[in-house]
Amino acid sequence: VNGKRPILVGETKENSALMIDATSLxxxxxxITGKKGTGKSHLSKLLITSLLQYGATVVVLDLNGEYAGLGITSDGKRNAYYDKxxxxxxxxNFKVALSQLHLNELMSILIHALHLPGTSAREFRRIWQTLKQRGCLTLHDLGEAIRNWHCNQNVKDALFSRYYAMLNSGFFTDNMAEASRLEEALLKSRRDGGAVIINLKNTSTIDRQIVVEYLLGKLVEMLTSWRLKAVFLFAEEAHLYLRETYWDDIVTRMRHFGIFTTFITNQPDSIRESIYRQADNIFLFNFTNESDxxxxxxxxxxxxxxxxSIARELPPRHCLVLGKAVEDFPIVVKVRTLDVKTMGET
Structure with a gap:
């Protein structure tokens, strides 16, 4: 495919180079889908490093700690992407101070990630506003305020259980010196091109949901205030942390704001058919399972x-490219090798 921003994906069966244009992403x-070990993450890394060459801002939800080595060659040296x-x-190195959060950001974490019921959510708003007026938005003050708040015991219990979930996540802090580097990393990426890898490897299910809820809220806020222009989001096994209502959101509302998503999964049925139908490009690796x-x-x-019939026969590192990137002409490609350090495992 001819274009101004070529990405060399690999070579076809006829040994000719397959280029796609970065604008087709x-x-x-x-x-990107296929069974375990067929080369999905490898292709993702190739697309990410190629986008970085063109100055893109990329965010990766890295479930298995696989992308941390993008800036390092296979023999441990720094490569061209190291500083990006x-x-x-x-x-x-990724924490948030309560005083940095808008109330709506925290409410979305409490309601969607921690499933705080409506009545308790209303009380939480009141507690927050009281603490804000006093200028003491800290974890300690929040715990004390819940303890001393006059409300139904069930509501108090619900608030406390969410408060302890926040504490135990280790994601929230009262120390401004260690508070979020996210904004800083995103703004640097906007200037020079860069990849912000959110390493979720040893993070529990609930904590992953807290982090992703915060991250997506922050991205939308920075895009709508024009502090970011556009973000390429690479999401590995998104069904393990993405709340139900976000699927349609990501392909409609968030795309409108400038979040352009690549889902990577070895469980194709974890992505709804309506999402597949809206996909512009599908990179399909080997599957042998009939239902997949x-x-x-x-x-x-x-x-x-x-x-x-093609997907059944694909050897490792080969994929069938479908969609706009190949002008709707399906092509099998052997994905080229990439000199980056392999980390983690799917």
Whole structure:
């Protein structure tokens, strides 16, 4: 595919180079799927490093700690992307101070990630506003305020259980010196191009949901205030941390704001059919499981039997590219090798 911003994906069976244009990913929804160990993360890394060359801002939800080595060659040396890769690990170098949060950001974490019921959420708003007026928005003050608040015991219990979930996550802090590096990393990426890797490797399910809720809220806020222009979001196994209502949000509202998503999964049925139908590009690696093949082939905009027969036979590191990136002409490509350090495992 000819274009001004070529990405060399690999070579076709005829040994000719397959180029796609970076603009065919810009503003688009992409899905990379295939069974475990076939080369999905490898292709993601290739696309990410290629986007970095063109100055893009990339955010990676890294479930297995696989992307931390993007700035390092396979033999441990710094590569061209070293200064552009920012790895943030929740509870370590990625924390948030309560005083930095808008109330609506925290409410969205409490309601969507921690499932705080409506009545308790109303009381929490009152507590927050009281603390804000006093100028003491700290974890300690929040705990004391809940303890001394006059309300129904069930409501108090619900508030306390969420408060302890916040404390135990290690994601919230009262120490401004260790508070969020996220904004800083995103603004640097906007200037020079960069990848912000959110390392979720040793993070529990609830904590992942807290972090992702905060991250997506922050991205939307920075995009709507024009502090960011656009973000390429790479989300590995998103069904493990993305709340139900976010799926449609990501492909409609968030795309409108400038979040362009690539979903990467070895469980194709974890992505709803409506999302596949809206996908601009699908990169399909080997599948042998019939039900997996069925899901993907139904979603592809070409003859489903053809897709199935090709996907069954694909060797590792080979994928079938479907969609706008190849002008809707399905092509099998052997993905080129990439000299970056392999970390983590899917």
């Amino acid at each position: 810009d503003g688009k929804l992409n899905i 890769v920012h790895v943030l690990t929740p509870g370590e 093949l069925e899901v993907v082939s139904r979603a592809a905009r070409v003859d489903s039997e053809t897709v199935k």
